[in-house]
Amino acid sequence: MKQSTSCDALLVSDYMNGNEAALCELITRHKDRIFRFIYSKVYDKDVAEDIFQDTFIKVIRTLKRGAYNEEGKFLPWVMRIAHNLVIDHFRKNNRMPKFENNEDFNIFSVLSDGALNAEKQIIKGQVEEDVRKLIEELPDDQKEVLMMRMYRDMSFKEISEQTGVSINTALGRMRYALINMRKIIDKHNIILTN
Amino acid sequence: MANLYSETSRPERVNKNLVPKEETIRFLLDYSKALSVIDYNKLKFEALLN
CATH class of the missing domain: 1.10.1740.10 (RNA polymerase sigma factor, region 2, helix turn helix motif)
Incomplete structure (x- = not known):
């Protein structure tokens, strides 16, 4: 030894x-x-x-x-x-106790992964790309309001100050922007789902 | 006479054929070869060279 x-x-x-x-x-x-x-x-x-x-x-x-x-x-x-x-x-x-699945119960039946999988991520990207193309079709004043509201997260007060129009006009332009986008979507049978 | 309830301690009950995997040993030897420690001003840096 x-x-x-x-x-x-x-x-x-x-x-x-x-x-x-x-x-x-x-x-x-x-x-x-x-x-x-x-x-x-x-x-x-x-x-x-x-x-x-x-x-x-x-x-x-x-x-x-x-x-x-x-x-x-x-x-x-x-x-x-x-x-x-x-x-x-x-x-x-x-x-963090180890959990082992058995025939009666599978832990993954109650746990879900909130993250998108690769396929859903691609679809999400395509949908977002399609929406951007639709926005490009809008008249400039509506497009401006929509971009400020949705992509830059500005309030209607801020939008009215920056564009020099009243809050009501900004709200109206946003409303028409959405109506027009829906019209284009319906007219061309565009499917925007994820 | 009192009964003895003592049990053989666990290590003795472990199967004598239990050995670590060959690949684990190989990994450790490769890890050792790849690891180099560099001394610099009283500091020690580890580098894994592949």
């Missing part, structure tokens, strides 16, 4: 000096024991695999940074890292 730990120390030192083969030897020597230790806590092979990988990523980063103090205790040190990651795993799972 004494010889094994001193060999570990030698391998760690070799690895820190740039010998990659030393890491391979260290992992080969301890992988089964560390993996079984993790599995004995989490009882899930995939989770154990993830924690095993994260453990050695920490080991590699610490050794490469030269932040490891060799005290002849490589394996206990790695076990401690694995143990801490196991605790992190359970803490994370307590905050």
Whole structure:
């Protein structure tokens, strides 16, 4: 046992000096024991695999940074890292418990993704493009009011101040703009739906 | 005589054939080869070189 730990120390030192083969030897020597230790806590092979990988990523980063103090205790040190990651795993799972679907109930039947999928995004883009083309067909005074209201989010008071017409005129132009757009849509059987 | 209800501790019950996947080991060795730490003015920067 004494010889094994001193060999570990030698391998760690070799690895820190740039010998990659030393890491391979260290992992080969301890992988089964560390993996079984993790599995004995989490009882899930995939989770154990993830924690095993994260453990050695920490080991590699610490050794490469030269932040490891060799005290002849490589394996206990790695076990401690694995143990801490196991605790992190359970803490994370307590905050956000893992839900597994079964035949009776599927979580996705009550959860929905509000974001548009690729197809709906394309359709939305096309509809918006069609609406812009329709707006281009409007008389200039109506187009101006509609653009200010819908695209620049201005109030009718602001529109009247900027265009120099009364609020009522601005409201009327907006109304006619919408009526005219509906007419064009009906006349040409344009379908604007998403 | 009192019954003993103690159970074998979990690590001993773990299947001895359980080992990490070969690809995980390969990933770690590749990660180690790709990782380089650059020292600069007492700062350490990590770089993953592919």
